[in-house]
């Protein structure tokens with residue numbers, strides 16, 4: 001088990017991570033028991049029938065069965081969603097306990113199901129695209145009955161950042177440009193579509209569109225620039 005973890009943390013989605021952070025992570029393995037982690041993007045009772053219907057639609061087209069882990073044929077991969085982004089670098093290992101133990105990923109920081117960010121993302125490696133089903137909860141109000149623009153920006157940052165991470169390795173947002181075209185009703189279900197525009201050296205440019213589930217209505221459009229970094233640079 002430990003050998004598997006040591007191999008796993010040597011890479012971040014195929015990208016080498018720095019030897020300093022690697023040494024620190026390897027040292028931590030001697031004192032930490034990996035535990036199984038919760039994937040917060042699994043269906044829960046707060047999901048509306050529409051959210052569940054679209055989840056089932058994409059899940060049926062995945063390359064892996066999410067319950068049995070058996071291989072299937074399909075263009076999509078359902079991405080896990082942990083409550084610390086560092087857990088992704090380690091394949092879900094609880095190394096995040098070492099760094100700001102009380103920190104939580106912003107979108108996964110409220111425990112009440114359905115109150116804030118309910119979402120699940122799917123990645124299509126071949127086409128370099130990601131879609132996210134997002135059901136914004138009642139605590140995300142901005143304009144009366146509608147979603148706060150900052151919450152929409154958060155989700156765009158999160159999903160485009162996830163796509164950048166899977167395509168280019170650890171990256172941070174350098175520029176986020178948003179046009180809000182139409183207000184998003186609280187409790188509705190929207191689809192966040194993200195696509196790779198281009199990669200230039202350390203820069204990954206992603207385009208993003210938030211639409212109704214039938215794609216007839218465009219709520220938001222964005223372009224985002226991510227710059228890849230060495231994970232160790234975040235820790236000084």
Ligand SMILES: CCCCCCCC/C=C\CCCCCCCC(=O)SCCNC(=O)CCNC(=O)[C@H](O)C(C)(C)COP(=O)(O)OP(=O)(O)OC[C@H]1O[C@@H](n2cnc3c(N)ncnc32)[C@H](O)[C@@H]1OP(=O)(O)O
Nearest residue numbers: 085088157158161162165166170171172173174175203227
């Ligand atoms: C940790 C990653 C985890 C990924 C996980 C993926 C798996 C999924 C997991 C979990 C899902 C959750 C995902 C959440 C995602 C959230 C992401 C955020 O919100 S990050 C927080 C907000 N962002 C910052 O705090 C950055 C602050 N800025 C910086 O640190 C630096 O400015 C940085 C790294 C962006 C650039 O600094 P330099 O010194 O390393 O590099 P220089 O030379 O300045 O820039 C490199 C190139 O980029 C251009 N550039 C930089 N900033 C630019 C800008 N604002 N506009 C245009 N170009 C810019 C430059 O002109 C340069 O281009 P030329 O190579 O010369 O062509």
